[in-house]
Amino acid sequence: MRRFEQSIDRTILEGTYIVARLDGHGFSRLTEKEWSLEKPFDIRFHEAMTATLKHLMLCGFHTMYGYTQSDEISLLFHLDEDRFGRKERKLISILSAEASVAFSTHIGHMAVFDCRLVPLPNIDYVIDYFRWRQEDSHRNSLNAHCYWLFRKEGISASNVQKRIAGLSIEERNELLFSHGINYNDLPMWQRRGIGAYFIDKEKVGYNPVTKAQNVCVRRSLFVENELPIGEEYADFIQSLIKKNSHARQ
Template sequence: MNFKNLNAKMKCFETLADRSVIPQMYIIARLDGRGFTKLTKEKYSFETPFDEKFSEMMVETVKHVLKSGIKILYGYTQSDEISLLFDINENSFSRKRSKYISILAGEVSAAFSMLIGEAVVFDCRLSELPNKELVYDYFQWRMDDAYKNSLNGHVYWNLRKQGYSKNEVTEKMLNMNVAKKNELLFSNGLNFNDLPKWQKRGIGVYWEEIEKEGINEINNQKMIGKKKNLIVNKELPLKEEYKLFIRKISS
């Protein structure tokens, strides 16, 4: 069998399940660090429950992937996860799911590995959403998860630092509602409401068009141009304001 025929034959197996996302579907990629609990808590002993250096590495990773060639409008990170909202008209790689998943997992893994100084891995999955309301719901879901994780993390590590074992803390937290968790923190000198917003809401990264003054080289006159800058927002709004914020970014 010549190469041309053999190539056509074998490509069928490679692309059998290589589905493309249909036009006008919103695409969101979510990436999670693999084995990051061990990495952050045991190997590197980052500050618990939040470490600013680790958070900055996650932000730099998001910034990298927003510059990677796929048109991504918004990146959101909390803990060791990243969510990426594609432009609705993004059509690189014929919108093939397998390409987006493999490329984004590779880009994020490589970028974070360079920052931390060793090989780490992120997995990637895609959501295909038919309307903007679901896009808003998605990011509200991740912010709600960030809040829950933040409260639980502060309670967990507050108790651990008091000398309780993992099992004892787990048992203590089993039947604690949000109010009781806040009360426990407050009784130990920590007002959860006073914590930095990024610890409770996550961090957003997005493009913003700004005006920039320059000189026209032809007539040597001042001119106003426009350029896009990456903005890092550590004080994301809540609820309806967050919905309006996402709407503005994605329009």
Template sequence: MNFDDLDAKMRVFETSHDFCVLPGVYMVARLDGRGFTRLTKEVHKFEAPFDERFRDHMLAVVQHLVGADFRVVYGYTQSDEISLLFQLEADLFNRKLRKLDSILAAEASAVFSLRLGAMGCFDCRISQLPNAELVREYFRWRQEDASRNALNAHCYWTLRKEGKSASSATNALKNLSRAEKNELLFQRGVNFNDLPAWQKRGSGVYWETFEKEGFNPKTGQTMKASRRRLKVDLELPMKLEYDEFLAVRIQEATNCSG
């Protein structure tokens, strides 16, 4: 068998299960850190429950993915996860899921590992969302998850720092309502509402337009030109204001060509 025939024969086994996202469907990638609980609490011992150094590592990954040529209009991160909203008609890798999953996970892992100075790995999966409302609900879901996780984490680590074991702290929080968890913290001098927004709501990375002043040597005049840059937002709004914020990001995704 010559090489061309062998090549054609073997490539079938690589591509027979290729699935592509249909045109006109929104794509949102979610990346999760693999074994990050052990990585951050035992191996590298970041401050619990939140550490600005870890936050900045995650934001560096998001900035890379949004700033690279992946056609991403909005990146969101909370804890050890990242969500990316692509342009509606983005056609990178012909919208093949296996390519999107593998390359996004690989680049995220590489950037994070270089920042950390040790290996940190991500997995990736793509949500295929048929309309803008589901995109909004997706990002509301992740932000509400961030809020729940933040409250639980602050309660858990408050009890751990008081000397409770991992199992005792976990059992103490079982069946407590959100209000009761807030009260647990308040009795210990912590007002959950006053904690940094990035801990409770996550952080965003997106493009913003700004005016840059320049000088035209031919006319001798000062001129202004519009430029784009990445904005890191540690003060994301919540609830209805976040819906309005998301509407802008979704409109950007809808209007951009692939």
């Protein structure tokens, strides 16, 4: 029986960066029809995603960076992550379960996340990956604001799609501007997504036995709400990876 059970076991090769991307399953319908949320973006939804991201980074894996935009989360694992022997199906099933439970608990509705693993051979690909997701965030949020602008005017979903399909980024910006929305003034979490990483903080304590002060270093999770973009974002990801290649959690 073991041979059957293990016949589709795969492991992610050592020395390869692992990124896991979790995505809310069927969230277009749930966010539009089932849950009463502000459209296109709702701070309560975003807070539930941030809480889920934090949970994923604190639930026993060795992660170095987490990123969330819309209904998706990307997690970058430390190169020496060896939980479950880097078995693909264990990582996928545990991560999607952890995300689903954390998000459902926070938002108060049952919700499910899928998960895929993206093995990346070097730092350059990791940087490209995160730039790609951030650019996706920009495209999606611009699209969502244009879409809901018309939907709120009572235009049907299919007609809205026809009206905005084929518009360039500039034209979408102008469309919003002509309706009193300056895209660049919208909250950064909507336009760029947010990131999370660990920082070391020094804490001064007092030892009552030796009657001496001691300094210890505490690791805490920091949420960056104002991520840079483009080359600056690339530098940000690169320095995070470099810093983490020396430190072990």
